[in-house]
Amino acid sequence: MDFTDQRLSYEKGVLDQQSVPESPFDLLKAWMDEAIAQKVQEPYAMSLATCGIDNKPSVRIVLMREITETGVVFYTNYESAKGQDIAENPNAEVLFFWHELERQIRISGSIAKIDAQKSAAYFQKRPHDSQVGAWVSQPQSGEVTNREVMDQTFEQLQSDYSNSGEVPTPEFWGGYEITVEQIEFWQGRANRMHDRIVYTSENGDSWNTKRLLP
Template sequence: MDHRNPAELRKPYTGEPLRRSSLSAHPMTQFDLWFDEAYESGLAEPNAMVLTSVEPSGMPRARTVLLKGYDSTGLRFFTNYTSRKAQALDADPRAGVLFPWHAVRRQVLMAGRVERLSDEENDLYFASRPRGSQLGAWASERQSRPVGDRAELDRLYRGFETVWSEEEEIPRPSYWGGFRLLPEEVEFWQGGADRMHDRFRYLRGKGDDWEIDRLSP
């Protein structure tokens, strides 16, 4: 097998198929089950997800971010509100995320609207972060914009280290906070033998009712 020829890189999937009867009625309940199983499998960073937004120019853009919380309403993640992705989400509050759990032959895709989290939610999460991560948020105020070199970033970080003593609480920067993705469509994908994958799509109906369809692989 020539690894330099991606067409020859094939991974056979084995295991039990995914059945409609095994799915939960609500997609976030099903996500909770799969997320727990992904974690228990030892998968590296199961909370890593690919976030896709649409730039004001109309160009789609994707990047990996970390899921920092979820409940029945959706997913929460945090960023710099002046960053490229935050500006895109403010301009067009629709997004998609993908959890690429290939090691356990699964993927989860979600798409829907996004909304900013409240100051209370942002403050609560920021206070729970390690001190180094809090300082990093201050040092990366100009996220997504050009910087001279690594030394400049290190100088910024060291500068903020001297602002607050070890005993002082570091406040949340006003430009830092989170978003909530409110899913309207969720797909659970499980790899099957001979490319006969199992795909089930949840579509939001009225209120919090969801329709479930099996999709052709």
């Protein structure tokens, strides 16, 4: 299949270096608010790239669940392939792409587990079936004989926890925060002359901005 003739002209917006806020978090929140207002489907979905000691990068979609004062938070199984990568190399990058707005955001930085109590509080807010599903996916990414095994385990756990009440938070499950060290905002423009503004942290207290060639 050849896609060399498939082209789009991006003409929905501009990104002016002189008008961006001092903090990248202000721009991140503003763009996220706009994506939600424009009804972008799951605008908080982001591609997470990690790399363990084998030097082989892995990427998958996860859901951002919070923008903090220092970074972004998502939740997952700590014993998953991504969890193993993070344990071996605590650096990561995420990418948001919103085709409807012709925008991308890249965030890179160090990554670490969040407080266990905060993870537990979020877990208890999840739908009951999602809580049960977290227990089924253990170990996440592990091999399973067939779909029926998964379904049977799910049904058994649903029955067990319907009798006992609250689904306990698994010790192997919780949140990570990526502390932002660099964040790039990309606005598509016509003729491949895209706007790219990158913020780089200075000791976590202030930010430098610069324009990159497209």
